[in-house]
Amino acid sequence: MAQTKALLGTRVIDAATMVAGPLGASILADFGADVVKVEPITGDESRTFGPGRDGMSGVYSGVNRNKRAIALDLRAEDGRELFHELCAGADVLIENMLPGVRERFGLTPEALRKRHPHLICLNVSGYGESGPLAGRPAMDPVAQALTGFMHATGDEDGAATKAGPPIADSAAGYLIAIAALVALLAKQRTGTGQDGSVSLVGSLFHLQTPWLGQFLLADHMPSRVGNASAFYAPYNAYPTRDGGSVHVVAFNDRHFTRLAQVVDKRLLDDERFAEAASRLAHRAELDAALAPWFADRDRDDVVTLLSEQNIICAPVLAYDEAVAHPQIRALDLVVDIEHDTLGPLQVPGIPIKLSHTPGRVERPPTSLGEHTTELLAELGHDNQDIARLLAARVVR
Numbered sequence: 001m002a003q004t005k006a007l008l009g010t011r012v013i014d015a016a017t018m019v020a021g022p023l024g025a026s027i028l029a030d031f032g033a034d035v036v037k038v039e040p041i042t043g044d045e046s047r048t049f050g051p052g053r054d055g056m057s058g059v060y061s062g063v064n065r066n067k068r069a070i071a072l073d074l075r076a077e078d079g080r081e082l083f084h085e086l087c088a089g090a091d092v093l094i095e096n097m098l099p100g101v102r103e104r105f106g107l108t109p110e111a112l113r114k115r116h117p118h119l120i121c122l123n124v125s126g127y128g129e130s131g132p133l134a135g136r137p138a139m140d141p142v143a144q145a146l147t148g149f150m151h152a153t154g155d156e157d158g159a160a161t162k163a164g165p166p167i168a169d170s171a172a173g174y175l176i177a178i179a180a181l182v183a184l185l186a187k188q189r190t191g192t193g194q195d196g197s198v199s200l201v202g203s204l205f206h207l208q209t210p211w212l213g214q215f216l217l218a219d220h221m222p223s224r225v226g227n228a229s230a231f232y233a234p235y236n237a238y239p240t241r242d243g244g245s246v247h248v249v250a251f252n253d254r255h256f257t258r259l260a261q262v263v264d265k266r267l268l269d270d271e272r273f274a275e276a277a278s279r280l281a282h283r284a285e286l287d288a289a290l291a292p293w294f295a296d297r298d299r300d301d302v303v304t305l306l307s308e309q310n311i312i313c314a315p316v317l318a319y320d321e322a323v324a325h326p327q328i329r330a331l332d333l334v335v336d337i338e339h340d341t342l343g344p345l346q347v348p349g350i351p352i353k354l355s356h357t358p359g360r361v362e363r364p365p366t367s368l369g370e371h372t373t374e375l376l377a378e379l380g381h382d383n384q385d386i387a388r389l390l391a392a393r394v395v396r
Contacts, residue, residue: 003357006354006357008032010092011091012033012094013093015094018046021094023169024176025067025094026067028180030360034068036086039369040074041073044064047368056345056365061345064365066361067365068370069368069371069372072394074107078394080107086379087115087119088116089379090116092184095122095123096123096125109195120187120194122196123195125138125198126138127199128199128202138200140166140200143200143203144163147201147204156226168200171206175203228287232252232276234248234283234287239294240295244316246313247316248312250312258310258311259290259311262311263290264290264293273286299315332350337363337364340367372390372395373386376389
């Protein structure tokens with residue numbers, strides 16, 4: 001069967017900045033939506049974040065593939081009118097403006113829906129649209145702190161610890177893509193758009209449903225366990241001779257037996273490790289008994305030995321090794337693409353695999369205002385008007 005683009009013919013305006021909204025828009029673009037990134041004249045602030053290459057930020061590159069880009073000044077009346085022209089031909093708008101900014105520019109959900117009743121208007125915020133903190137600015141670590149995620153993370157005797165990557169931003173990005181798809185499906189039946197929102201706090205809170213379920217059902221407060229588990233043992237990352245480590249999971253008797261037969265068969269005769277509950281109760285002693293075997297071998301040799309016995313394990317990899325790992329490559333989770341000015345680039349690939357409507361990475365992350373002239377021409381502006389708007393710095 002011929003492969004098609006599932007969202008072909010869908011136009012999305014990505015007027016969000018930073019990570020969450022742009023990531024959600026990229027997911028839609030991966031499956032064929034025509035995504036137009038609308039940036040301020042000075043550019044999405046994430047363009048300046050962290051390390052990059054030849055003026056391209058790695059953060060921006062990671063979440064802004066498969067788009068076309070226009071830069072315009074919403075402070076100018078002409079800029080706002082251009083924004084409405086873009087919205088008039090779009091199906092979905094994704095933005096993360098604070099309420100005061102939306103009010104100032106006349107881009108509240110009510111104003112947008114009045115002018116563009118067909119439009120699905122989705123807002124990404126820190127705290128959501130209601131409640132005592134609504135409207136306040138927030139960033140990823142704040143969501144990790146407020147939702148219990150940070151309190152549940154870290155070593156057993158250590159302090160609460162945030163996750164390294166921006167996990168709340170990423171979770172919100174996935175949910176904004178889901179929100180858009182649900183609203184598009186509803187629009188097929190009703191013919192009208194709707195408003196919606198996703199928050200960093202709501203996204204990260206929901207991401208913890210297995211842990212929250214324990215608290216809500218059984219009033220159980222999970223404790224920090226580092227790389228271990230509160231339910232199973234052994235379940236840990238064990239250092240190896242060459243400075244690496246291997247994470248191992250043996251969550252039932254069958255898996256523990258396999259592990260013990262490789263590491264030390266005498267563990268099977270130890271009453272402390274005879275069943276799952278006793279292994280968990282004596283987790284520290286079990287880890288101490290296993291550790292010397294790992295410490296006497298190199299990481300990759302350990303992975304090979306354990307994998308041959310179908311023991312659940314993986315090496316603990318940094319990004320340089322992770323992106324080159326054959327499993328990551330086999331899943332096309334790193335994609336090579338050519339940029340007009342930067343040359344060869346690598347960007348994150350697509351984790352969703354569909355047989356008839358697969359996603360594709362076809363466009364590299366955009367330069368600021370890369371498609372401004374092209375998009376204005378599509379809106380019906382002639383060369384003279386485009387030159388006027390460029391000269392007036394309404395667009396870039």
